[in-house]
Amino acid sequence: MERMQKQPVFFVWALILGLTLWALIFCPAQIQARSSAKHKCQTLQIKGSDTMVNLGQAWAEEFMRLHPTVHLAVTGGGSGTGIAAILAGTCDIAQSSRDLSQEEQESAKAANKIIMETPVAWDGIAVVVHTANPVSELTVKQLADIFTGTIQNWNEIGGNDLPILVLSRERNSGTHVFFLEHVLRGGNAKGTEEFAQTALMMPSSQSIVQEVETSEAAIGYVGVGYVTNRIKTIRVARDHNGPYLLPTLDAIQAGEYPIARPLLFLTLGESQGDIKSFIDFVLSPAGQEIVKALDFVPLEK
Amino acid sequence: MVDKAKIKIEIRNLSVFYGSLEVLKGVNLDVEEKEILAVIGPANSGKTSLLRTLNRLNERNEGFRMQGEILLDGRNIYKKYSSDDLRRVMGMIFALPVSLPLSIYDNIAYGPRLHGVKKKSELDPIVRQSLEAAFLWEEVKDRLNLPAMKLSGGQQQRLCIARTLAIEPEVILYDEPCSGLDPVSTTKVEEAMRQLKNQYTQILVTNNTKQAARVSDRTAFFLMGELIEIDRTEKIFTAPRDQRTDDYVTGRFG
Amino acid sequence: MKSSRAYLNRIFEFVIEKAIFLAGILSIVFVFLIFLFLIKEGFSLFRTYSIFSFLFGTKWYPISSPPQFGIVPLLLGSVAVTLGAILIAVPLGIGSAIYIAEIAPRWLREILKATVEFLAAIPSIVLGFIGLVTLAPLVKKLFHLPTGLTALSGSIMLAFMAMPTIVSMMEDAFTAVPKSYREGALALGATRWEMIRRVLLPASASGMLAAIMLGIGRVIGETMAVLMITGNAARIPTGLTQPVRTMTATIAAEMGEAVQGGNHYFALFAIGIVLFIITFLINVTASFLVRSQRK
Numbered sequence: 105m106e107r108m109q110k111q112p113v114f115f116v117w118a119l120i121l122g123l124t125l126w127a128l129i130f131c132p133a134q135i136q137a138r139s140s141a142k143h144k145c146q147t148l149q150i151k152g153s154d155t156m157v158n159l160g161q162a163w164a165e166e167f168m169r170l171h172p173t174v175h176l177a178v179t180g181g182g183s184g185t186g187i188a189a190i191l192a193g194t195c196d197i198a199q200s201s202r203d204l205s206q207e208e209q210e211s212a213k214a215a216n217k218i219i220m221e222t223p224v225a226w227d228g229i230a231v232v233v234h235t236a237n238p239v240s241e242l243t244v245k246q247l248a249d250i251f252t253g254t255i256q257n258w259n260e261i262g263g264n265d266l267p268i269l270v271l272s273r274e275r276n277s278g279t280h281v282f283f284l285e286h287v288l289r290g291g292n293a294k295g296t297e298e299f300a301q302t303a304l305m306m307p308s309s310q311s312i313v314q315e316v317e318t319s320e321a322a323i324g325y326v327g328v329g330y331v332t333n334r335i336k337t338i339r340v341a342r343d344h345n346g347p348y349l350l351p352t353l354d355a356i357q358a359g360e361y362p363i364a365r366p367l368l369f370l371t372l373g374e375s376q377g378d379i380k381s382f383i384d385f386v387l388s389p390a391g392q393e394i395v396k397a398l399d400f401v402p403l404e405k
Numbered sequence: 406m407v408d409k410a411k412i413k414i415e416i417r418n419l420s421v422f423y424g425s426l427e428v429l430k431g432v433n434l435d436v437e438e439k440e441i442l443a444v445i446g447p448a449n450s451g452k453t454s455l456l457r458t459l460n461r462l463n464e465r466n467e468g469f470r471m472q473g474e475i476l477l478d479g480r481n482i483y484k485k486y487s488s489d490d491l492r493r494v495m496g497m498i499f500a501l502p503v504s505l506p507l508s509i510y511d512n513i514a515y516g517p518r519l520h521g522v523k524k525k526s527e528l529d530p531i532v533r534q535s536l537e538a539a540f541l542w543e544e545v546k547d548r549l550n551l552p553a554m555k556l557s558g559g560q561q562q563r564l565c566i567a568r569t570l571a572i573e574p575e576v577i578l579y580d581e582p583c584s585g586l587d588p589v590s591t592t593k594v595e596e597a598m599r600q601l602k603n604q605y606t607q608i609l610v611t612n613n614t615k616q617a618a619r620v621s622d623r624t625a626f627f628l629m630g631e632l633i634e635i636d637r638t639e640k641i642f643t644a645p646r647d648q649r650t651d652d653y654v655t656g657r658f659g
Numbered sequence: 660m661k662s663s664r665a666y667l668n669r670i671f672e673f674v675i676e677k678a679i680f681l682a683g684i685l686s687i688v689f690v691f692l693i694f695l696f697l698i699k700e701g702f703s704l705f706r707t708y709s710i711f712s713f714l715f716g717t718k719w720y721p722i723s724s725p726p727q728f729g730i731v732p733l734l735l736g737s738v739a740v741t742l743g744a745i746l747i748a749v750p751l752g753i754g755s756a757i758y759i760a761e762i763a764p765r766w767l768r769e770i771l772k773a774t775v776e777f778l779a780a781i782p783s784i785v786l787g788f789i790g791l792v793t794l795a796p797l798v799k800k801l802f803h804l805p806t807g808l809t810a811l812s813g814s815i816m817l818a819f820m821a822m823p824t825i826v827s828m829m830e831d832a833f834t835a836v837p838k839s840y841r842e843g844a845l846a847l848g849a850t851r852w853e854m855i856r857r858v859l860l861p862a863s864a865s866g867m868l869a870a871i872m873l874g875i876g877r878v879i880g881e882t883m884a885v886l887m888i889t890g891n892a893a894r895i896p897t898g899l900t901q902p903v904r905t906m907t908a909t910i911a912a913e914m915g916e917a918v919q920g921g922n923h924y925f926a927l928f929a930i931g932i933v934l935f936i937i938t939f940l941i942n943v944t945a946s947f948l949v950r951s952q953r954k
Binding site for chain 3: 266267269274275276294296298301302303304305306307311315318319320321322
Binding site: 489492499506516519565 | 765837839840842843844845846847848849850853857858861862
């Protein structure tokens with residue numbers, strides 16, 4: 105009897121306790137959310153390619169110094185992440201090191217959204233080998249054969265009798281995808297060529313450079329910004345007629361170096377306001393100076 | 406007994422310490438060949454420490470130190486023997502029967518195998534003789550491959566004796582061998598000890614004064630690490646020289 | 660007055676009791692939900708991709724068209740690295756556990772135990788990084804390999820990670836062997852090594868096995884260090900001196916870019932299920948062994 109009477113009191117206690125906890129945990133969050141919403145109109149979200157994240161940040165810092173009222177937030181996550189975010193409307197500018205894939209184009213169409221592409225810089229991909237490697241020129245076709253595993257020994261392409269150690273970036277890298285499509289598949293988006301099963305998947309460009317430095321058998325690819333004088337850069341030609349070119353500023357800007365890609369800003373429709381002035385800044389000489397400073401290739405001289 | 410018996414073990418001015426605790430204080434004691442010497446005394450009198458010092462198990466204890474010397478057949482056991490050689494000569498039976506997690510046969514064969522006897526034709530007679538000497542043969546001869554753990558406490562203790570006999574020691578040390586046994590088993594163990602008397606020197610540490618009286622030729626009484634008195638067993642129990650011995654054997658303390 | 664205090668006490672008791680109950684239940688609920696989620700996402704792959712080609716396919720090309728999700732190279736990669744690690748860690752572990760439990764003097768024993776536990780506290784990514792810059796070049800040089808990023812380097816690194824588990828559990832197993840067994844053997848004239856071999860090791864066998872199983876469990880789930888040091892080539896390994904790609908490294912490396920709701924994404928979860936089942940079986944075996952030793 106006594107116990108029965110006391111049960112309801114107990115529930116009241118539990119309820120009070122629960123409500124207090126709820127209030128403590130959630131209310132400040134709500135208040136915060138509301139206050140940040142007020143400021144949101146002045147914050148531009150920039151998201152996407154990991155290759156471009158440092159570049160984007162450098163631009164943003166300089167731009168915010170010039171325009172203190174605008175706040176830019178730059179995050180990475182990969183080109184795909186950025187594209188997904190711009191389609192979902194959760195960012196204002198997507199940074200991408202590749203074009204939209206067919207799937208992404210379709211989902212944009214389905215959502216009735218027009219994506220504008222603005223090239224903001226070039227990225228040349230350097231093919232690198234050990235400094236003691238006698239091979240110094242390769243065609244794109246030869247590269248494709250090396251990375252797919254058709255050519256397995258350096259002596260097949262004029263080098264020493266040494267099995268080739270193929271180094272690639274991981275599949276989550278935009279560089280991996282670009283190299284796969286433009287070198288292995290020769291630009292054919294429907295190609296089925298793949299990296300050899302024996303290819304090492306390296307977690308970062310830096311680790312490729314490190315491995316190439318120490319292994320005479322190695323060949324790898326990295327953005328031109330990662331090239332050091334402790335590794336050797338291969339001259340690459342579109343086909344055996346040449347010319348064999350290093351990924352220099354001139355060759356990339358002239359469009360002659362075969363493995364270069366434009367780095368893109370993706371926006372929804374025609375850009376306006378702060379977005380437009382940021383893009384204008386990026387394309388201005390000051391913005392392109394920053395491109396050079398970060399070892400990427402400016403759009404023009 | 407024989408008055409001019411040969412001395413098997415001489416203990417000279419033996420003091421034993423665990424850290425700063427002195428558990429044996431300047432003990433002088435001779436053990437005669439082929440006698441059964443009982444060592445009695447209340448708890449903390451140093452009886453067990455004496456045994457563990459005799460076969461060097463004490464060396465495994467943290468903080469063990471000793472002074473004085475122990476001679477076995479005139480040779481210092483801490484200098485002229487390796488610890489495993491010594492233990493082969495001086496077998497020890499523990500308070501709790503410790504059969505190894507092996508079969509009965511393998512328990513007995515364990516020691517001989519360690520010392521290089523590998524052939525079954527050589528091991529079989531050793532196992533049989535040892536078990537017979539420990540009065541266990543009849544009880545286990547049909548199930549030698551059974552795990553030794555399955556035996557009763559008394560059987561396990563006799564198994565331990567048999568196991569010690571199998572390595573053919575010269576001295577057998579008993580550390581309260583019957584403390585966990587029922588009276589029937591105790592009788593059997595005591596009987597085994599008496600039978601072994603012709604071949605071995607035996608030292609029996611016991612809390613059971615009656616057992617000392619039943620089995621031993623001579624008895625040593627220890628108190629707080631000191632040897633109070635050693636004499637023929639009947640004398641210790643009937644007319645001890647020291648009052649404290651009298652108090653203990655008559656059950657007035659301890 | 661008195662009764663109201665008793666009443667408050669009873670409420671307090673009740674609340675505490677229920678809160679503890681809730682905490683206990685929650686952990687089960689979480690495990691269950693995680694498993695459910697894993698199953699749901701992982702099995703989505705098999706709506707469009709045959710489970711047979713997943714389990715027995717020898718090619719892992721998740722972003723080709725059509726993609727191939729054969730996990731055999733990844734599974735064997737994990738097995739190679741784990742096996743190598745165990746081959747290294749077990750003899751070393753047994754040796755150091757015996758030394759700590761049986762031979763070392765007390766002051767050294769305390770130092771060694773603390774050191775082994777300290778080894779467990781080093782984050783795996785730190786070990787991985789150290790391995791990348793010191794171990795990989797060494798392996799490359801010693802075995803004259805084109806690259807040091809091999810299963811062997813991963814095994815050595817993982818052996819270091821499994822060592823604390825193996826050593827401290829084995830040490831416990833040795834310490835649990837009654838002192839009387841040791842003295843019983845020693846009293847028969849066994850040398851210390853004979854005592855260890857004939858008595859200590861057999862008596863603690865199941866504890867040692869459990870230690871090894873838990874070591875394996877620790878190793879097979881390890882991710883960052885293997886991602887950095889094994890080369891990540893998804894081919895079927897034929898030796899320890901080749902680059903391999905483990906299941907964990909595959910998940911970690913590819914999850915970032917896999918399109919949510921796509922087959923690649925589901926395939927990574929399916930790998931997660933395989934991993935989960937393997938570690939589950941290992942842990943069950945280990946706890947079974949531990950229990951059988953207690954008896």
